Amino acid sequence: MHNFIFTGSRQAVKLCLFLFLLITVALQKSQAQTYSDNDVKITEEQIESYVANAISLKLFDDEYWHILLLYEKTLTGYKSSVETPAFFLAHDGRTNPKAELVADIRAFFHGENVKFFPARYKWLKQKLNIEDELCCKEWDAEYVAAKQNINPSAVYLVFPAGYMKNPASMFGHTFLLFENENKPKLMGQSVSYGADATNPPGFIYAVKGLFGRYYGTYAVDMYSKEILKYSNMDMRDVWEYKLVLSDEQLDMLLRHTMEVALTATRYYYISKNCTYYLFALLESAYTDENLLKELGNVAEPLKAVKIMYQKGLTEEPLYRPSLNTLINSERMLAGNKNADSVKKYCYGKLSISQLMAIVTTDDEKTNALRLASDYLKYLLSNSKITQDQYKQRVLPVFNALSKIKNKSVSELISSDYPHKSHDSRKIALSTGLDGNKIFEQTYFHFVNHSLIDCDTGLNKNTQLTFLSGSISIYPDGSNDNNRKLRLDAFDFANILSLPVSDSYFCSKAVNVIAGIEQNQKDAEESSLALRLKLFGGLSCKAGNPNQLYFLTGLDLYGNPFYDYYSDVFAGVQTGVLTGAGVWKQHVNCLVEQGIFKNNGCTGCNGIIGKSELVNMNRLRLNLSVEERLALSRNTAVSALYSYYGDYKKYNHKFCLTGHINF
Amino acid sequence: MFKKSVLAAALCIGLSAGAFAGSNVGPGLGGMLLGNQKGLLSQVCGVFLNGIFCNQTFAITFGTSGASGWSGIVKAPTEQFIAENMDFVAGDIAMGDGEYLNTVATLLNVEDVESFKVKAHDNFDVIFADADVTAAEVTEKLVALL
Numbered sequence: 169m170h171n172f173i174f175t176g177s178r179q180a181v182k183l184c185l186f187l188f189l190l191i192t193v194a195l196q197k198s199q200a201q202t203y204s205d206n207d208v209k210i211t212e213e214q215i216e217s218y219v220a221n222a223i224s225l226k227l228f229d230d231e232y233w234h235i236l237l238l239y240e241k242t243l244t245g246y247k248s249s250v251e252t253p254a255f256f257l258a259h260d261g262r263t264n265p266k267a268e269l270v271a272d273i274r275a276f277f278h279g280e281n282v283k284f285f286p287a288r289y290k291w292l293k294q295k296l297n298i299e300d301e302l303c304c305k306e307w308d309a310e311y312v313a314a315k316q317n318i319n320p321s322a323v324y325l326v327f328p329a330g331y332m333k334n335p336a337s338m339f340g341h342t343f344l345l346f347e348n349e350n351k352p353k354l355m356g357q358s359v360s361y362g363a364d365a366t367n368p369p370g371f372i373y374a375v376k377g378l379f380g381r382y383y384g385t386y387a388v389d390m391y392s393k394e395i396l397k398y399s400n401m402d403m404r405d406v407w408e409y410k411l412v413l414s415d416e417q418l419d420m421l422l423r424h425t426m427e428v429a430l431t432a433t434r435y436y437y438i439s440k441n442c443t444y445y446l447f448a449l450l451e452s453a454y455t456d457e458n459l460l461k462e463l464g465n466v467a468e469p470l471k472a473v474k475i476m477y478q479k480g481l482t483e484e485p486l487y488r489p490s491l492n493t494l495i496n497s498e499r500m501l502a503g504n505k506n507a508d509s510v511k512k513y514c515y516g517k518l519s520i521s522q523l524m525a526i527v528t529t530d531d532e533k534t535n536a537l538r539l540a541s542d543y544l545k546y547l548l549s550n551s552k553i554t555q556d557q558y559k560q561r562v563l564p565v566f567n568a569l570s571k572i573k574n575k576s577v578s579e580l581i582s583s584d585y586p587h588k589s590h591d592s593r594k595i596a597l598s599t600g601l602d603g604n605k606i607f608e609q610t611y612f613h614f615v616n617h618s619l620i621d622c623d624t625g626l627n628k629n630t631q632l633t634f635l636s637g638s639i640s641i642y643p644d645g646s647n648d649n650n651r652k653l654r655l656d657a658f659d660f661a662n663i664l665s666l667p668v669s670d671s672y673f674c675s676k677a678v679n680v681i682a683g684i685e686q687n688q689k690d691a692e693e694s695s696l697a698l699r700l701k702l703f704g705g706l707s708c709k710a711g712n713p714n715q716l717y718f719l720t721g722l723d724l725y726g727n728p729f730y731d732y733y734s735d736v737f738a739g740v741q742t743g744v745l746t747g748a749g750v751w752k753q754h755v756n757c758l759v760e761q762g763i764f765k766n767n768g769c770t771g772c773n774g775i776i777g778k779s780e781l782v783n784m785n786r787l788r789l790n791l792s793v794e795e796r797l798a799l800s801r802n803t804a805v806s807a808l809y810s811y812y813g814d815y816k817k818y819n820h821k822f823c824l825t826g827h828i829n830f
Numbered sequence: 831m832f833k834k835s836v837l838a839a840a841l842c843i844g845l846s847a848g849a850f851a852g853s854n855v856g857p858g859l860g861g862m863l864l865g866n867q868k869g870l871l872s873q874v875c876g877v878f879l880n881g882i883f884c885n886q887t888f889a890i891t892f893g894t895s896g897a898s899g900w901s902g903i904v905k906a907p908t909e910q911f912i913a914e915n916m917d918f919v920a921g922d923i924a925m926g927d928g929e930y931l932n933t934v935a936t937l938l939n940v941e942d943v944e945s946f947k948v949k950a951h952d953n954f955d956v957i958f959a960d961a962d963v964t965a966a967e968v969t970e971k972l973v974a975l976l
Contacts, residue, residue, distance in 0.1 A: 352933040355911070392915055392933075541921055559961035562917065569924040570954035577925070 210302050215277045218296050219270050227295055228266035235451045236287050236424060238433070239265055249440070249448070251383070252431040257281060279304060286311035287423035287452060311423060318357060320418060321349035325409040325446075325482060326358065327473050327586055328398035329490075330627050332665040332678075337402070338632055339616065340469040340586075342443045344450075345391050345408065346422070354392040359425055361386050361445040363435040377437030384435030384445065386428065395488065401549050403492035407586055409473065409482035417453035424452035438634075443467040454481060466615055468592055470625075477587040485587070489580045491542055492673070497580050498539035499672065506532060510540045511672060513565075514547055516557065520564040530574045537569040538577070543672065589625030590802050590829040592616045600808075600823025603647045609656070609823065611638040619664055619745075620754055620806060621827065622798040629707075629715055629745050631664035637683075647819060648694045655696065659683030666707040666717050666745075677717050679703040679741065687725040687735055688788070691815035697725040703741055714746045723760055736763040737788060750798040762786030762814075788814045802829040908937040908972075913965035920958055926951035940976065949975045 227233055237255070239246040248255070248262045255261075257275045261268035273292060276282040282289050289307060292298070324345040331337035343360035347353055363382035365373055376382055398404045413421065433445065444467040447459045462475050476482045489497070499507045509526045512518040518526075527536045541562055548558040569575075596611040613636035617626055637658035640646070646654055660683050667675035681701035686694040703721035710716050723737040739760030746753050765774050765786070776786055792810035799805065804827040813819055912919050915930055922928030926947055940946040950957065950972060957963075957971045 350936075352929065352936050354915075354929060354933045355937075390914075392911070396915070538921075538925075541917075545917060562920075563958060563961045566920050566924040566958065567955055569921075570926075570951060575925060 210277055214302070215274060218277070218298065219273050221296055222269055222273055222292070223266070225295065227292075228269040230295075232291060232452075232455055233265060233269065235448075235455065236291065236427070237261075237265065237268060238428070238448055249433045249445075250428065250431045251433060255428075255431050276307070277302075279307065282307040283310045285427050287420060287427050290420070290423060311426065314426065315419075315422060318346055318422065319349045319351075320346040320422060322347040323411045323413060323418060323421065324356075325411055325450075325473065325476055326394070327407045327409065327469060327485075328402070328404040329407070329586065330470075330630075330632070331402050331404050332627060332630060332632075332663075332667065333402075333675075337404075338663075340404075341398070342446050342469040342472055343394070344425070344446060345394075354390070354395065356391040358389050358391050358394045359386055359429065359449070360389070360394070361442045363437075363441075364432075374437060377435065377441075380434045380436045380440075382435040383432045384440070385432055386425075386430070386445070388429060398490075399488055400491045400545065403490040403546075405490045405493055405582070406488040407473070408486040408488065409476060409587075410486070411450075411453075411476070412481050412483065413453055421449065421453040425449055439465050439467055441467050443469045443472045447472060450476075454479075457481070466592070468615060470586055470589060470616075471592055474587050474589070474591075485585060487580075487582045489582070491546055494580065495539065495542050495546060495672065498535055498542065501535045502532070502539055506536050507539065508671070510536050510543065513540055514543050514561060515553070516561065520568055524568060530572050531576060533572055534569065534575045534577065537565050537572075540565045541569070546673075584625055586625045588801065590617075590622055592829070594618065594621070594827060594829045596825050596827045598808075598823040598825040600821065602642070602821045602823075603819040605642050605644055605647055607640050607642045607646070607823075609638055609640045609825075611825075612636065620752060620794055620796045620804075621829070622750070622752070622796075622801070622804060624801075629666045631662060633659070633662045635660065636662055648688070648692055654686070655684075657683060657685040657699075659685070659699075666715065668715065669706045669708050674706075677705045677707040677719060679719050679721075685725075687727070688814040691817040695727065695729075697727040697730075697735065700724045700726075703739070705741075710744070713748060714744055716742070716744055718742045732764060737761060738763065739788070752796045752798075754792075754794045754796075756790070756792045756794075758788075758790040760788040762788065785816060786814070787816075789818065796827075803827065908934060909965050909969040911937055912968050916965060916968070919968070923950045923954055923957060934972065938972065938976065946975065 222228075233239075234246065238249040240249060245263060246265050250256075250262070256268055256271075257280075258264060258267040258271035261271060272285070272288055273296075276285075276289055276292065283306070286308060293303060324347065326343050326345050328337075328341045330340040341360075343358050345353075345356050345358050347356040361384055363373075363377060363384050365376070365382050395406065399406050428449070434440065444460070444463065447463055447467070451457075451459050457479060459475065463472060477485075502510065506527050509518060509523055513520065513523045523536065523540070524533065527533045544553070544558055544562050544565070547553045548555065553561075592615045594611075594613050598609040598611070600607060600609075613633040615634045616632045617623070617630065618633055618636075619629070619631040623629065638656040640654045640656050642652050642654070645652055659681055661680065662683070663678065663680045665678045667673070667677065669675050669677075679701060680703075681699060683699055684696050685699040687697040687699070688694045701721070701723045703719040703723075705717065705719035705721075707715060707717035719741040720739065723739055725735040725737075726733055727735070737760035739758060741756070741758045743754060743756040761776075761781075763775060763786075765776050790810060790812040792808060792812075794806055794808040796804055796806040806825045806827065808821075808823050808825065810821045811818060812821065911933060918928075918930040919934060922931035925931075931947055931950065932943065935943045935946050938946075953971070953975065957968055
């Protein structure tokens with residue numbers, strides 16, 4: 169079934185389709201021949217009576233039939249998300265649920281294809297009350313054999329947390345794990361949906377993914393490999409939510425999973441992604457829960473986790489810390505001196521005997537050696553050391569560890585559950601003083617998390633908002649242009665990633681803003697312009713819980729009325745984030761120097777000279793202090809003071825804000 | 831979210847192999863996999879297992895050794911599991927406990943798991959005699975402990 173995978177060129181896809189059709193025709197013939205010998209006695213009249221019964225019962229309109237075939241309502245009828253031709257037995261089955269129903273019943277009774285659609289077969293058999301004597305045991309035998317092999321005792325919804333370094337993974341991921349009753353969990357089978365994209369650059373992936381330019385397929389793999397990928401290489405914490413399933417639900421979920429596991433569907437980054445197609449599987453088990461409907465048009469993995477948990481469809485989650493989390497935990501236990509020694513060993517600056525001489529007690533040694541083995545893994549996976557260096561350094565660590573008699577290790581636990589995070593959409597209402605003018609402001613974002621929001625269950629000190637904006641109302645006219653109503657900004661994306669760098673880790677901090685925002689034209693007036701802000705830098709801890717960051721880069725504004733169509737700034741941004749419990753503070757300082765004498769609208773254009781630099785005419789400044797108090801999971805209040813301006817005109821601004829996530 | 835090319839290649843290999851394996855395979859989805867009397871999921875997994883190059887040492891789990899996959903060498907599940915997770919199995923044996931060591935014990939059908947773990951721990955330097963030890967050698971030495 170080569171056409172399930174669409175990784176190559178279009179020509180390759182066509183070739184695969186052609187081969188698939190050839191194989192399909194050939195195998196259909198052999199199939200029909202095989203079943204002509206079975207012992208089931210059923211006449212064509214009986215088959216047609218079942219067809220008539222199915223039509224009279226309107227099974228083609230049944231919600232479950234639509235779930236099994238992934239039908240979606242369109243303006244003119246229905247269309248399945250599945251684009252694999254072999255998924256349908258009627259030639260127009262993709263858009264005609266009734267024709268597909270009829271074709272399936274007829275085909276099944278003739279023994280054609282029936283064993284490849286165990287979910288459809290079981291459901292139709294139940295709905296049409298088809299007696300066992302009329303069904304050949306072989307029709308379901310292979311599913312039964314498959315189920316015995318998989319022997320699922322439990323199914324987990326697995327959630328690897330968001331990964332800010334990869335646009336495809338910023339919102340996290342979800343997949344299913346079928347745990348085998350007689351095997352350890354690591355040997356379970358994971359079923360994961362994703363785009364068939366061969367590691368394109370992040371930007372290309374995001375754009376093509378947004379517009380459905382990839383096919384998506386399910387991948388089946390051993391769970392240990394998923395752990396290796398997410399927990400150890402991507403360094404993402406993994407949460408395992410055990411699903412509450414009856415035997416019947418589990419059976420239908422497995423049957424449906426097998427039916428669709430090798431189909432190709434169109435992948436959309438926001439709406440039809442891993443989480444959407446995971447819910448499409450789960451709907452076969454939780455028919456009455458309307459999971460896809462509740463998920464909405466923005467299929468966020470985290471939202472899926474919350475829906476499942478809040479509906480009581482999962483148990484309390486199990487936590488699997490990432491390699492990064494383990495290293496940080498072991499470093500804290502080791503203390504600075506021992507952690508530094510471990511680092512020196514990992515970089516080959518100390519021998520194992522020298523390291524063992526520095527750490528004294530068995531507990532210290534155990535922790536230091538575990539830290540060394542984990543940090544060596546990190547260094548290797550990030551190409552900081554060679555494989556030979558790794559091998560020569562990791563074996564002495566394990567050897568030394570095995571010699572320690574009394575090893576006590578406490579399991580790392582976390583109560584920072586993803587399902588406790590705030591909801592994704594947000595509206596914030598502010599009121600305050602801008603200069604000497606009263607103003608009110610409404611802010612919104614559709615997804616996902618602002619920097620000042622409570623980050624329980626989320627990556628700490630990050631911002632990941634898409635489709636955000638704000639509108640201000642100035643009853644007495646604004647400070648610029650005396651407008652009463654002003655669109656301040658509408659951003660497509662506003663991303664701030666501040667991974668902590670220290671002596672062990674060095675990670676880039678990034679701030680990217682893309683959208684439309686107000687840009688000061690001169691001292692009195694501002695206008696909307698396209699904005700692209702690209703800042704990079706570093707972030708570090710300055711005593712827990714204080715986190716500093718320092719960023720620098722370019723801030724570009726574009727407008728066709730500017731002389732150079734652009735207003736370009738080079739800037740630096742620094743700040744401190746700190747928080748304790750429900751409190752969070754953010755102090756921010758952004759200083760930008762305009763490249764042009766002004767934005768080019770009013771004559772005096774050109775690159776700035778010494779005089780403009782000296783008189784600071786194009787020095788843009790924004791100093792702010794914000795304090796937030798979380799009231800509940802989804803509500804908070806904050807107070808903000810800022811001092812900002814451009815063209816040597818600076819204002820004080822103060823406002824109070826109420827935040828509601830929903 | 832997106833899968834690596836090797837993943838797609840693995841599925842392609844698996845699908846191709848399965849498509850021609852069964853004698854009564856039909857055109858339905860997954861038919862080529864169900865067609866030779868094995869479960870879809872387990873067989874897709876089998877594709878991965880069969881394709882793994884097992885003569886691996888430390889660090890292969892992070893994909894930096896340059897060893898090519900899909901060599902078609904079929905090894906026992908224990909050896910394959912150790913090959914994929916050598917570093918973690920070694921870490922657990924050095925500690926005398928852990929999820930990876932428990933998995934190995936299950937794969938070897940060990941009856942007295944606690945005793946096996948103690949033996950493995952006490953014989954760490956025998957099992958992992960040098961940094962170039964292979965999964966096959968580790969498996970043999972673990973089996974010898976039973």
